[in-house]
Amino acid sequence: MISIIQQQEIKSFLQKRNLSPVISNEIYDHFIVQISELMKNNLSFQEAFLKTKLDWQSELEMVKADLFSFKKIAKIEKTVLQSRFRNIILSSIVFTMFGFAVLFFLNDYFYLMQIGLLVTLVCLLLYNFILKKMKFREYYELSFHPLILRNLILGSVLFFGVGYFTQSMNFWEVGINKIFLIYAIAIQIQLLYFRTKKVNVLL
């Protein structure tokens, strides 16, 4: 049986890893069960705790959040977040390509697509603000998160770079800026959607 003081010891060990509440609760429960099972084999709490920590050493190692970040997060958290963020970027790219096709082949409908996206964005924002699921400060932090800014800068370099070299003088007329806007809004919508579902995508 694990005492309250021992439970606190486990909690403070996990708190040092700066895990998000969802992952932290899950790992905390795992630690408690794993330690309890080991203690049934006549190990002391300290021995069982040490063995569990060693089993988790690699996953709880603190690593850089991403290539350009100074922030350190646990490796397990990074794996989960990277997978979600990659999905957001990929689906935004696919949606942007669809937007590109609409712009070129069904130009008259492109504005409908833009309106649809903006309405979705506003609805999600209103839903979050009215039901107090998110404060304005949180939305501000979400929009200017370093990871988002880096991706937008990278995206703008790619979009505008490709647009400039392929379209030369007609660069702005082609509407590459409209495409980029679609990409940026698609990312925003997904971030808000995950926020509504209380799924952590950014730290």
Add this chain to the structure above:
Amino acid sequence: MYGYQMTQRAKELTKGELEMTEGALYPLLHKLEGDGLITSEIQKINGRDRKYYLLTDKGKKQQAAQEAEMKTYLFNLNTIFNI
């Protein structure tokens, strides 16, 4: 089933041959949940939250398809090596 239970069940079924690393398990569970193949529910056990994972209908279909694919693969391997 919850995370720890899955690691133990895998060990038990394979008689210790397959040891799932916890670090690989949880990111995978979160990914499957994101893909809508599994769903989760939190229950209070001894005052702490325990997250149970359940297969969704989409997940059950995927499991059946993967299982059939794996059986065919194993059957083919067996056929080749038993020649």
